[in-house]
Amino acid sequence: MKFSHSIQFNAVPDWSSHYIAYSNLKKLIYQLEKSVHQSNVGDAESRPLIQQEDPEIVFARALDVELEKISSFYVVKEKELIDDVQSLLRDVGAFEDESAGADELRPAARSSEPQLRPSLPRSQSTRSRISTEDGVEESEDEGDETAGLTTNRKRRTSFSRRRAAPSAMLASTTDMTASTDLTRSWRRDSMAFDDYAEQAAIFSSGIVLKKKIINLYVQLCELKSYVQLNRTGFSKVLKKFDKIIDREMRSKYITVHVDTAYPFRLDTTKELEDYISTMVQTYAAVVTNGDQEAATRDLRSHLREHVVWERNTVWRELIGLERRAEAASLGHTLLGRDADPQKLLLQGDDERLLLPTKEISTPLGRFKYPSWLFSSTMFTLMVIVSLFLMLIFIPILEKPEQQNCLALLVLVSLLWATESIPLFVTSLLIPFLCVVLKVFRGNEEPRRRLCSKDATAAVFAAMWTPVIMLLLGGFTLAAALSKCSIDKRIATFVLSKAGTKPSTVLIANMAVAAVASMLISNVAAPVLCFGIIEPMLRNLPAGSDMSKAVIMGIALASNIGGMLSPIASPQNVVAIGIMEPAPTWGQWFFIVIPVGLISLTLIWVLLLVTFRPGRGTTIVPIRPVRDPFTGIQWFVSVVTLCTIGLWCASHQLESVFGDMGVIAIIPIVLFFGVGILTKEDFNNFPWTIIILAAGGLSLGKAVNSSGLLHTVTEAITIRVQDFSLYGLLVVFSCLILVIATFISHTVAALIILPLVYDVGKGLDEPHPNLLVMAGVLMCSAAMALPTSGFPNMTAIMKEDPAGQRYLQVKHFISRGVPSSLLTLAVVVTVGYGAMRVSGM
Structure with missing residues (x-):
């Protein structure tokens, strides 16, 4: 949670205007940042400040105002609470004297109860020393908002006057939980009317005292929280100032000004804690018969209830x-x-x-x-379901299992393509329909349709494979790198070396986005990169071509990065599950690294030519994170590198681990076992993508088991039998590029790659893995539209401080289409050569 939100949700509502103005100070920091990097920009009123005053002086002046506001409020509130504590302790003394007098008349009563008269802590500050005389003047600012929650305690009456109305007191305190403990030792089987009236008066006085103790304890704790929250606010806002303005003001200002201010002094804090301890002792004496543990437990319970109730609206x-x-x-x-x-x-x-x-x-x-x-969505659903029913009952293929599988394939493909219902819901339909329609056949000859029970086992076995564990392992590595801020440290370090030349800054951001996509998926990478370049975007003029070029470059580079490792995107995991034998990480890198580097370079040149970002652009340099690398970060880095190394050598270690999915268990066990990742992190995994991939694997198994894939492959092979391997590569690459531009990259891979694999397997010179590899690369290369992949959708929604989007659809069409075509050319040339050399 951001600290600005933390203040909002943890502040005492009545004191909200007296906390540090954290959001306003952040805005001032951004204004000072602009003044530092664009001293010639701004109106006439701002120029003297920009030119004559140092940002530290301006910011220190604003902090001084906040510090004075907080100190003044604290002094007023502290004096008010100490007055109440003094009054309470006098009432407790009178209550004990009254109880002792009643005990003298009844010696048997309360003979064993301990007596405690809490002592008031003495302040070392003259500002908190208060007279203990009876004539303490009450505050007259009941309507002032600094009075906060204390207005209900302004009307004080004497102890003797409270005794005069015991019935009213009893009626107003029936909600107190420990009332029976207060007078358990005072009860008798029979007593005179006068004795009963006296005991009722003492009982009601004890209840009132209990309520006052709870009230004071809650407010003292809130005052302590007020101090802690404001001190954290000063520390965080100074840290942000140092980071953005590149200064070292935090430690100096905290030591000289904050720590010496009255609310934040150690003696003030000690005094406040002594008052809180006094309330615990008083509560123990009046309510829990001297049991301080029970008193602490009760008071904390009341404090929690108060916080929930008081801040319910927020x-x-x-x-x-x-x-x-x-x-x-x-x-x-x-x-x-x-x-x-x-x-x-x-x-x-x-x-x-x-x-x-x-x-x-x-x-x-x-x-x-x-x-x-x-609605139009319901109309689409009705058309798709009608087509599905037609394919079920109109005979097209000879075998019923193939006929049913064709209907299933058409239904699922259309639902995925139109997204009439969520993608993962469509995936969950697949095992249900596979069993109901009985599309699975046995492996033994003659291959007969499996019954529903055997089909259930087969379809669920197809859904959970080592490929799914590989996907989970990738999500675990990404979560650990992100949670420990390792990805951000690496990214800021690289970008800090890029300098301020627009062309260099652009290619550096694209390279960082591509590498981040390779390590933490192309879904999270754009979000990370956009957060890092936010200071640069703030300081660029409105409508700057540099802003458009950088955001577009990050989106396109993230798409390219989606092909750079087997775990970078779900379609890669799907492809690995289809290919036999699955390629090693070494083979994958040998193919995609040259393809990715050349594609990124060509797209960079395209953006430079079309946007011309260097004209009139002033770049704010990115500063690296200066905090030292912690032990946890070293641990995460070592485990990540070792896991990737084992994946690269998975074929050589097949006798030990069997499959890459088994290796993926190592980081899962280590990171979750030692507590770096928690069950909340596990629950936050993109399970919809996992279900989508599992559904795609089960669909591929169904199409293959039913014989439909073999039938369709034979029909296509007859028509392309005169094509060379390279001709098939070009045809399928173009087809997949077009399809993946309009539908999800993962969905395109799920639908087309099994067919491509079977076509390649049926060639005179079989190269199924080569065609699948080219196809999955083209899935990532489809980036012509704003809806073509997660990075594009993230980029099109990026807005400037005025709420205007940086990019429009025309920007994606004019740059995305050429980028897709350039990547296609690289895949069918450089990629094809690398695949042949690697033995695919």
């Missing part, structure tokens, strides 16, 4: 935002592109989800129906 707003996002997502799923998220309302106190409805008039009255029933 948390409800947070939950409301989360549910609105879920509602918008649900509406988009049900209504497709016709969905209007603004109409998906969360109404009422229980925030129930209300989906849009429409009304229709009939002779019987007006009826409401969900809008999605007649």
Whole structure:
């Protein structure tokens, strides 16, 4: 959670205006950053400040204002609470005297109870020393917001006046949980009316004291939290200033100004903790019969309840935002592109989800129906299901299992292509339909259709393979690198060496995006890179061509990076599961490294020629992370490198590990076993991608087992039998490039690569792995549209501080189409040569 949000959710609501203005200080830092790097930009009012004053002086002045505000509020609030503590302790003394007097009349009562008269801690500061005389003046600022939660304690009455109305006190304190403990030793089987009235008065006084102790304990703890939160705020905002402005102001300002300010001094903190301890002792004396552990436990419980209740509104707003996002997502799923998220309302106190409805008039009255029933998405679903039923009942192929498998293949392919329902939901349909339609056949000759029970075992065995474990291993490495900020450290280090020349900065960002995609997937890499270049984007003029070139370059390079390692993208994992024998990491790198380097260089030249980012551009250099490498980061780095090394040598170690999927278990066990990753990290894995890949593997197994793949392959082979291997490579590469441009890269791989493998296997000179390898590279090379892959979708949504998108669709068409064609040319030339040399 960002610290600006942490302040919002942890601050005492009534004190919100008295906390450090963290967001405003961050805005000032960004303004100072611009003044440092663009001193000639700005209006006439800002120029004298920019030219004459050092950023440290300007920022220190703003911090001084915040520090004075916090110190003034703390002094007022501390004095008010200490007054209340003094008053409380006098009341406790009177209560004990009254109880002792009652005990003298009844010697048998409370003879064994300990007596405790808490001592008040003495402050070393004259500002916190308060007179203990009875004539302490009450505060007259009940309406002031600095009074906070203390207004309910302004009306104090004497101990004797509270005794006069015991029934009223009892009526107002029935919610206190330990009331029976307070007077357990005072009860008698029978007592006179006067004795009962006196005991009732003491009982009600004890309840009032308990409530006052709890109130003071809560407020003292909130004051302590107020100090801690503000000190953290000063530390974090100074750290951000040093990082962005490249200064070393943090330690000096904290030592000289913050640590010496009254609220943050060690003696002040010690005094506040003594008051909190006094409340615990007082509670133990009055309520828990001297048991301080029980008193501490009770008071902390009340503190937790108070925090939940007091800040309920803030948390409800947070939950409301989360549910609105879920509602918008649900509406988009049900209504497709016709969905209007603004109409998906969360109404009422229980925030129930209300989906849009429409009304229709009939002779019987007006009826409401969900809008999605007649949406374009529902119409698409009906067409797809109708086509599926037609293929089931209209005979096209001789064997029923092949006929059913063809219908299944068409249904799944259309659902994936149109995304009428979520992709992973379509994947979950595959094992269900495979069993119901009985598309699996046995392996023994003659090959007969399997019964439902045997088909269930076969389809689920196909879904969970070593390929899925390899995918999980890749997600684990990516999560560990990201959580320990190793990816960011490497990226900022490389970018810091790029200097300020626009062309060099552009290629450096593209290289970092490609390598990050190779290590942590091309889904997370663009997000990481966009975060790193944010300072540079802030300081570029609005509409700068450099901004467009860098964002476009990161997106296109991330697509190229998706082909650079077997775990960089899901389609690579699918391809490895199809190829027999699966290529080693060494073979993969031998093919993709030259293809990736040449493609990146050509795309870089294309962006330089079309955007011309060097004109009138001032680049803010990226600064590396200066913190030393920790032991945990070294551990994660070593485990990652060792795992990749074992994957590269998997064929040589096949007698030991058997498959790369088994090696993937090593980082999973190590990172989750030692606590670097937690179960929350495991739950946050992209399980939808895993289900999608598992469904694709089961579909490939079904198409192969039913014989449909063999039938289709024979039909295609007859038509391409005159084609050379290179001709087939070009044809299938172009076909896959076009298809993957309009549908998901992973979906394109799931649908087409099994067919490509079988076609290559049926050639006179079989090279199935070569065709599959070229096909999966072209899946990653499809980047002509904003919807062609996750990196493009991330880039098109990137907005400037004014809320305007940096890129438009025309930018992707004019640069993405040529980039895809350039990568196609590299794959069918350089890539083809590398594949032949590697033995594919």
